Amino acid sequence: MIIDLADEAAAPGDQVANVCVVGAGPAGISLALELARARPDWHILLVEAGGPDNASDREKDIYRVTPVGKSYSVLEISRRRKLGGTSAHWGGWSKPLDATDFESNPGWDVPAWPFGPEELAPWVPRALAWTDIEGDFFSVDPLRQRHEEKLLSLGAQSRLGEHLFRFSPPTRFGDRYRDDLAAQENLSCLLHANLYQLSRKGDRITGARVRSLDGASVHITADRFVLALGGMETTRYLLNLRGDEAADGDGIHSPHLGRYFADHYGLRPGVVLAREGLRYHRFGDDSGPVMPVLTFSASDIRQHGHHNCCMMLHARSEDDSLLASYGGSAALGFAGGGDYWHYRVQMIIEPRPNPASTLTLTEERCELGLRRMQLAWQPHPADFDSAYALFSTLGEELGRTGLGRSRLAKPDSAEVRQNVSGACHHLGTTRMAARSEDGVVDPDLKVYGTANLYVASSSVFPRYGYANPTLTIIALAARLARHLAGNGAGAAT
Ligand SMILES: Cc1cc2nc3c(=O)[nH]c(=O)nc-3n(C[C@H](O)[C@H](O)[C@H](O)COP(=O)(O)OP(=O)(O)OC[C@H]3O[C@@H](n4cnc5c(N)ncnc54)[C@H](O)[C@@H]3O)c2cc1C
Structure with a gap:
């Protein structure tokens, strides 16, 4: 009633x-x-x-x-x-x-x-x-079989983890x-x-x-x-x-x-150059919309006391091309050839x-x-240390695997810290x-x-x-x- x-x-x-x-x-x-x-x-x-x-x-x-x-x-x-x-x-x-x-x-x-x-x-x-x-799954693994080309293959040694968002209609x-x-x-x-x-x-x-x-x-x-x-x-x-x-x-x-x-609040620390077509942002799957994100691995969080932050990648056009300044993908030693895209990294920080x-x-x-x-x-000043550490780990992992490069665009500064706004x-x-x-x-x-x-x-x-x-x-x-x-x-x- x-x-x-x-x-x-x-x-x-x-x-x-x-x-x-x-x-x-x-x-x-x-x-x-x-x-x-x-x-x-x-x-x-x-x-x-x-x-x-x-x-x-x-x-x-x-x-x-x-x-x-x-x-x-x-x-x-x-x-x-x-x-x-x-x-x-x-x-x-x-x-x-x-x-x-x-x-x-x-x-x-x-x-x-x-x-x-x-x-x-x-x-x-x-x-x-x-x-x-619908469906009780939050692992990226079942998606990998259907969308291999949309995800990075970082291997078992990786210091990065992957997790999955799902979406309500919204109700x-x-x-x-x-x-x-x-x-x-x-x-x-x-x-x-x-x-x-x-x-x-x-x-x-x-x-x-x-x-x-x-x-x-x-x-x-x-x-x-x-x-x-x-x-x-x-x-x-x-x-x-x-x-x-x-x-x-x-x-x-x-x-x-x-x-x-x-x-929660966001940070856009920089850009990444990597294989075309990566989908670390929202896309349609048979199960409905999904969004894989990149994080620290659980062992890295435990070992180093990191905050648990996540990263999304958004494809963007880039005038000041990382690829051009390195002389092309062959000069970078990228695996597999093909096109390389720039991605803006969007982070959600754990406060x-x-x-x-x-x-x-x-x-x-x-x-x-x-x-x-x-x-x-x-916000606690230490929040940003983990965020920048995660971005730098992404760069190291891309370099280690030959899958891409990263570039810090927004170095840590008082202005960046002051200007964050909340997510409600x-x-x-x-x-x-x-x-x-x-x-x-x-x-x-x-x-x-x-x-x-x-x-x-x-x-x-x-x-x-x-x-x-x-x-x-x-x-x-x-x-x-x-x-x-x-x-x-x-x-x-
Ligand atoms: C723009 C926006 C986007 C968001 N997107 C997401 C998202 O994508 N994912 C996500 O997980 N969360 C999101 N959130 C947060 C999400 O809306 C909240 O986490 C959620 O609504 C909290 O539910 P709640 O029932 O605890 O509180 P509320 O939804 O705030 O409900 C509280 C209720 O209490 C009532 N109330 C208040 N005072 C009194 C009173 N004195 N007497 C009687 N009743 C009272 C209010 O009218 C209200 O109906 C978003 C929020 C905003 C604003």
Whole structure:
């Protein structure tokens, strides 16, 4: 059932639920439907600030955040306030994290994931189904048989690895799952229902209040609450909740809350000269669109403590030809003859969790009465060292195998570092950890210091990799649904 609080005739009255999920983006919708299907004996409540249409300026103003220091140019466009959340904007790039993304980097001051990739693997097929991606494969190997000529043959000695992106159509969760939400008998979805208050007694959240901007207000009682408001807004509610708490020993005390804010960002370090027709960018396969990328090998990441970055190659015309300046492919000793193309290298950098990169509250309040935030985005200076090291490894590998040459076009400089902009992925500010000393939520996504408050969002990622986050967000949401539903219910198949 879907009830719109903006509709005066709706007047749903106060609500009682087993689980209340706040926020109907990819995380909230997949979690609420998974839970409702796993527990037909329960009532699941999904509350969403937006409606089916785009948010008004008044609604958007609730998201307003003040940037401090380095600009975060995607601040305004990186979040949507409507049914389906930011999936109304997303590009559909999808990939699970690599195995090394779960591992702690000995040079970093915080632990990575409290579990390995095997813990999330059973939930990835579920996430693929939610995002309408067919076939559960993320290895380049099966592609090599069909597209040998599009890929480099670097051999077993290579210090480079290859990984694969897949693509959702992209699924717009509001449009795609609206009918499912309406048809699910044990689920109620409230639209234009802005969460503005969580009440706490001891370590329990005892109730929540939501309201439309024009006044209709609903009190919610539930056994458990899940914040699925997106990375920034989830952090904001926890910061506000902490700010409102009485100093009675209970509550959210983690010093990590609001720290380690990260987003992926790109770098174009240079060009490569290599065989024609390479396809380290999006192309069509029988299985749908795919995109192989080049990375460090897993052993290089572990041995040298590299950040996990990836490279795409985009064919381009080049006036200042590398080939001409070397006197042609014969002079370079390239294998195989044929035409050689220039490729621009596009990189996605894995940001290192940086405690100095923060979301904090200001004194100003939005019309819901919640304190606003300021963002001090600070990519870690060491991020770039790994990016340039990866580009240089590519050059060495092309030289070693006789497959091409590389040229650095954008040397590392303060200007390059200052000008990076984000990819709209809000990571790290409610990080997950095995011990409360190291994070904000535990491995079951329950907020430390509370008995019944959970988070479903990329803000729980403790290490970020280079992969876009939504597939992992949904895998975590499906895993959380199983946890909340209890043993046996909704097990991964
Ligand atoms: C331009 C763009 C391109 C992107 N491309 C990709 C991509 O290719 N691949 C990828 O993996 N990711 C991509 N992303 C990121 C992706 O959109 C997010 O990772 C994903 O939407 C996060 O899902 P979520 O459910 O956690 O949060 P959201 O989608 O942000 O949903 C949060 C929901 O909470 C609701 N809400 C907020 N405040 C309240 C409140 N007070 N009360 C009730 N409800 C509230 C919001 O209205 C919203 O519906 C892209 C993002 C953008 C902006």
